[in-house]
Each structure stands twice: as C-alpha cells, then as structure tokens.
Amino acid sequence: MQMEVRKLTVGYGAAWVLDQVSLQIGAGEFVGIVGCTGCGKTTLLKAMAGLLEVQDGEILLDGENIFSRRFDRAVLRRKVGMVFQYPEYQLFAQTVEKDVGFGLKYSRLSREEKQERVRWALEQMGFSYEEIKDQSPLSLSGGEKRRVAIRILVNKPRLLMLDEPLAGLDPMAREMFLEFLEGLTGQGVSVVMVSHNVDALAQHAARIIGMKQGKIVMDGSCQEVLGDSRALRTIGLLGSEAAQTAELLRANGVLPGSGLPVTYEALRDEIIGALTGEKGENR
Numbered sequence: 145m146q147m148e149v150r151k152l153t154v155g156y157g158a159a160w161v162l163d164q165v166s167l168q169i170g171a172g173e174f175v176g177i178v179g180c181t182g183c184g185k186t187t188l189l190k191a192m193a194g195l196l197e198v199q200d201g202e203i204l205l206d207g208e209n210i211f212s213r214r215f216d217r218a219v220l221r222r223k224v225g226m227v228f229q230y231p232e233y234q235l236f237a238q239t240v241e242k243d244v245g246f247g248l249k250y251s252r253l254s255r256e257e258k259q260e261r262v263r264w265a266l267e268q269m270g271f272s273y274e275e276i277k278d279q280s281p282l283s284l285s286g287g288e289k290r291r292v293a294i295r296i297l298v299n300k301p302r303l304l305m306l307d308e309p310l311a312g313l314d315p316m317a318r319e320m321f322l323e324f325l326e327g328l329t330g331q332g333v334s335v336v337m338v339s340h341n342v343d344a345l346a347q348h349a350a351r352i353i354g355m356k357q358g359k360i361v362m363d364g365s366c367q368e369v370l371g372d373s374r375a376l377r378t379i380g381l382l383g384s385e386a387a388q389t390a391e392l393l394r395a396n397g398v399l400p401g402s403g404l405p406v407t408y409e410a411l412r413d414e415i416i417g418a419l420t421g422e423k424g425e426n427r
Contacts, residue, residue, distance in 0.1 A: 145171050145206060145223060145302035145334060147192065152201035154187055161187045163358040165201070169303065169336060174329045176345035177338045179355035180380030185338045188355070189305045192336075193226040225296030229308040232281075232289035240266070240284075241277035244295040265298040270324055287317025291324060304328065305336045310344055322348045342381060346370045354379050 147169045154162040237243035263273040269291040352369040354362030356379040
C-alpha cells in the first residue's frame with residue numbers, strides 16, 4: 145500500500161490550515177509527525193483519511209485519487225484507519241469482543257468469520273482472545289484500553305494513522321504500545337503517528353516529518369531530524385533530551401562535533417567512546 149499527498153491545501157474560512165503539502169507514505173513505514181499545536185498535523189491526518197473537504201491538491205491511494213468521483217470510498221475505509229486522541233473514551237460495549245467486533249456489524253462476513261477476525265485483531269494487540277473476550281473493556285488498564293480502542297484493526301487496514309496516541313499513558317504502557325505499533329510495521333502495515341513525545345519517536349519511528357504553519361519544513365530520518373535541535377526549535381519544539389544533552393556536551397568540548405545521536409543508547413556509547421577512545425560497536 146502506498147499513499148501520496150500532492151500539493152494539498154485545506155482551509156477554514158479565510159485561514160489556510162494546510163498549504164501545498166506534499167508527502168509519500170510507503171508500505172511498512174513508521175512515520176512520526178511533529179510540530180507545535182495548530183500547525184496542521186491533525187488536519188493532515190483527517191484529510192488523508194478522507195474526512196475533510198480540500199480546496200486543492202490530490203491524495204493518491206495506490207495510484208487512485210481518493211477525491212475522484214469514480215473512486216470507491218469503501219476501498220479507503222478498508223485500507224486506511226484513523227485513531228483519534230483518547231480513543232478509549234469511545235469504548236461502549238459490554239464485552240471486549242463486542243466492542244472490537246462493532247466495526248464488522250454491517251460487513252458481509254459470516255458470524256464465524258467475524259469471530260475469527262476479532263480473534264486475530266486482539267492477538268495482534270497482544271491479548272489472549274479467550275482470556276479477554278468476555279471482559280468489560282472498562283475494567284482494563286489504561287494501556288490495555290488504548291490497545292482495545294484501536295478496534296479499526298479488525299478491518300485489517302494497510303495504513304494506520306494515530307493522533308497523539310501516547311497521551312495519558314504511563315511509561316510502561318507507552319513502551320508496550322509503541323512496540324505493538326512496530327510489530328504492525330513488520331507485517332507491512334504503514335503507521336503514521338502525530339506526537340509531541342519526541343524521545344518516543346526517536347526510539348521507534350524510522351522517519352520524522354516536521355510541520356510549521358501548515359507546511360512541511362522537515363522530512364527525513366530520525367538521525368537527520370531529531371538530531372537537529374536548532375531546527376526543531378524553529379518549529380516550536382525542543383529536540384529529544386538525548387540530542388539536547390549531546391549538544392551541550394559538544395558545546396563544552398566533551399564530545400566531538402560529528403552528527404548528533406538521537407537515542408540514549410547512542411549517546412551513552414558516544415560518551416564512553418570519547419572517554420576511552422574506542423568505538424561503541426568495538427567494545
């Protein structure tokens with residue numbers, strides 16, 4: 145599955161929220177989107193999910209323009225899933241199985257096929273189907289609720305978009321959730337995640353897009369984007385804590401002036417290497 149956004153422009157009244165935005169998402173990519181509040185991140189996700197009218201531009205899903213009159217919107221709903229912030233507030237059914245299976249209510253699948261699809265989705269989320277299917281979703285922990293709330297998985301989307309999915313999660317639940325998302329990319333599912341948690345993206349995303357005032361101003365690998373604390377500050381964000389620490393150490397002559405590490409592990413190895421004169425991978 146591939147999605148391409150071409151010169152997308154979205155406005156509300158006289159204000160432009162997205163201005164000539166272009167990007168590509170490939171199969172199995174984990175892409176993070178960062179930027180200060182109001183820069184257009186959520187609007188971009190909604191447009192890519194086909195939930196907004198646009199003033200100009202195209203969004204191509206596997207080469208087909210989703211805004212074309214000839215485009216089958218059922219294909220978009222099947223291939224693309226969006227999860228809004230705090231999705232667990234939308235849990236409502238008596239059991240986890242009924243909640244996850246709600247999205248299949250009007251499908252043409254048989255009862256047995258629906259059950260197998262729910263079983264598959266729960267297992268993808270890291271649950272035991274037999275252990276959790278009859279539990280109330282409201283009885284689960286915060287991290288468990290967040291995973292169950294991604295019930296869009298039951299439709300087996302090839303592109304999953306999430307808006308601030310880490311908000312409100314404790315560190316352990318956050319790490320489990322990110323590992324869950326990484327597991328999906330290993331199966332060819334593309335993940336696009338809006339987040340203010342720069343360090344989490346540094347650890348898990350392969351590519352970062354930075355936005356400012358409705359435009360994409362940064363697009364590259366984690367090393368390129370999150371390692372550049374000065375550039376991140378121009379879009380209203382600080383760099384990752386590891387990158388900021390490395391920047392201070394270099395400014396005071398502790399580390400050499402080569403590329404900035406963006407993870408704590410890389411920073412640790414570089415500091416030890418500077419002190420011992422050895423490369424981290426050779427120790």
